[in-house]
Amino acid sequence: MERINYFRLYAKGRFGRRVQKIPVALPFTCPNIDGTKGRGGCIYCYRGSRPAHLSPGVSLREQIEEGIRRGKERYGRKTLFFVYFQSYTNTYGDREHLKELYDTVLDYEEVVGLDVGTRPDCAPNWVLELLSSYRDKGLEVWIEFGLQSANFETLKRINRAHGVSDLVDATLRAKAHGLKVCIHTIVGLPFEGREDFLETAKLVSALRADGIKIHPIYVMKNTVLARLFLEGRFRALSLEEYVRYAADMLELIPESTVVHRLTAEAERDKLLSPDYCVYERKLEVIARIEEELRKRGSRQGAGSSSGVERAGGNLHKLVEEPGGA
Template identity: 40%
Template sequence: MQEIKYYSLNQFLREKFGEKVKKLPLDAGFTCPNRDGNKGQGGCIYCDAKGSGTGLYPAMSLKEQIEFFLAHWTKRGYKKFIAYFQSFSNTYGEPDYLRRTYGTILNYPEIVGLAIGTRPDCINKEVIGILKDFQNLGFFIWIELGLQSKHDTTLKAINRGHSFEDFLYAYQQLKSADLPVVVHIIFGLPGETKEMMLETAKILASLRVDGVKFHALYILEGTPLAKLYKEGHVKELSLEDYAELVGEAISFLPSTTVIHRLTSDPPKNGVLAPLWLLEKNKVLQKINETLREKALYQGKNYFPLT
């Protein structure tokens, strides 16, 4: 039996619920403050019109999406599900609207959890209160914060619209409320060196975050990033470099941090680079080979701060 090198989401969910659990990716029609003019226009430079999500709304209502995915995965043997509000910033709205939107899951007893993807600057006391209400109803809750990088120069360059300090404040608010936090980071962002990327992983290790999602930057046609790429201002990571970055980053993380994702999952059409990302199994295989060849495993290089 192959040695497990990291604490995967599948393993965590089986331990938590005693069986396999499937996430349902949902688009509830939200937007982001760096899209609607509150903090900027156009969104992050790597996002297309779908906002790194499913793009199902408004063609399918939230109810239709839930029932479609439930039917699909129930036929494949799943009995428990987590509603994952994925597209755009899913805490960016009026409290009553958020409560009604999340409340859609109350009609489906198969849904045992709620995962909310959002930005650090879209967390406040009202949002936390709503999430706590769902937690108190018995739902397993986690919040996914898009950090992407700890470096403010990078966050400004990608039109992120928030700072690392904003992230820390939101993270501390959520943790004080006993709400688990999963953090997204991207390797290969414009201008970042290997050392800068690993610094981001190290700060997450020092915070002992509940979960991490690793992404490789990919360039989609029609985005501001695509223009920079075509002008030669952005270089793509190689598969080998990405696998080494992920392997080293995993070694810094404490063994309690759940690895929710090892690689990006780009759309099949419109990707300019890197094309190796379209072969997900190949990417996962390379990461696992790198872990094995370099004798890396989660927690190997984790040194808690005193």
């Protein structure tokens, strides 16, 4: 019995087969970089979280086809796929352009899901309606919102250029459009401690997010955070600390919430700290978190309170029954 409701378990139960995500990188930008909301981006931003092996210069079709080829080679020809629009802000464009991109995934019969990463202040209703239309075409549709922290002071300090209220608003509207919502959180941001991490987990829980990503902060070269780190004004969490906090957060996340990520994989030669945020140590980090839960005799959702249950229920009641509260 697994202690964590991983995406791979959820997807196997839902589709009856192995499901792999194909991350794709496209030449998007971000309103927090181009001056629309802010300049310079979040203090830790490095190429909009684009994985090293992806190039926005390669066409979307080539990226999808390469992902399918590799996935089938590794996991068998019956493997199914989600296309994950990962880097930068993948809802930041005009409707026709976004539709043309998203439509591409319909051409592949092995693709059963569309997964779009964005900011909570970049999800107007027309975007949610467009994404929702792919449900009618047979795809499962997820939208991933970067929150990072439920502490507004932290959001200002890390230059997110959006608030906690943007996340609440976007999540409720996305769910009302029938989309599955995954919320990204970061553990160990500057000036934060355990209370902040737990509050962030409680917000994700209260919103009844369908999914969560949890990862430790990591410092990439040539970022604002790198400067703070090199000046000795910031340090990343040790692996022991991260494991403890991630387990604490998981205990507050309902069992039904799908865990899409539990660590980070940065490019080794661009990474300043911590040394465990690399692909080669990914399984070790996850195993340590599982071991921590096992030692506690605990699991995901073990500390999810009925108070949080009620808060989540009421929030959605407000959306479903306007004026009913």
